[in-house]
């Protein structure tokens with residue numbers, strides 16, 4: 001008989017293992033996230049570090065920042081380890097616009113029935129504006145304008161060309177009348193003013209008996225301590241423009257980049273008030289600062305034509 005003898009050995013040691021790394025590298029961003037830079041500044045990417053099993057490995061970067069075009073950009077960092085595990089991290093780079101000038105929103109002929117809506121919009125964006133008011137509208141609205149931090153200018157009480165431009169006396173009687181109204185309602189004595197029709201108006205020549213009243217009034221108001229303002233950006237809301245979009249387009253196309261813009265609007269016109277929120281958003285996104293007029297502001301004077 002043949003016995004087959006053998007020794008059966010059991011291999012109890014672990015099976016030969018493939019060391020298989022399933023853990024992705026870890027990426028750490030250098031610098032800030034989001035990273036905020038100013039329009040026109042150089043963008044220097046602070047980069048990122050990646051480690052895998054305690055060893056530093058290479059990071060590849062993708063994405064571009066155009067520092068001359070304000071907005072948000074995304075930079076992505078990717079690291080891949082020896083066994084193909086991938087890690088990705090992103091950084092937001094925000095390019096904020098530089099200050100491109102000042103916009104003075106001004107609203108004439110109110111207060112009126114759309115003034116409350118306008119005040120709510122201005123409040124929402126914490127924008128201060130200037131109201132050249134008349135004898136029209138509710139005292140409470142005038143009070144709100146003042147209490148909410150806006151500038152109150154005078155635009156004559158009657159806004160009646162055929163009365164105010166007949167004589168110097170008529171003009172000042174009417175101007176002091178609105179000054180008193182503002183004083184009585186708000187406690188504030190305003191010396192800021194705007195001529196109905198602006199200082200360049202020629203309509204006054206129909207009523208002034210040939211005395212060239214505007215030439216006299218621009219000097220006389222100064223003598224009496226007033227500062228008059230015209231405008232250099234017209235919204236068109238008193239003339240050919242009758243839609244919100246039209247007002248918005250006129251304003252944003254005419255605003256002076258890197259300068260001062262005094263914008264003429266009327267808060268007695270619903271479509272004009274309805275354009276204000278878009279104008280403010282556009283201005284803020286494009287680096288403009290909104291301010292109210294005061295006695296040191298740019299006056300945007302027109303030439304006198306009568």
Ligand code: ZN
Nearest residue numbers: 108109196197
């Ligand atoms: Zn007016």
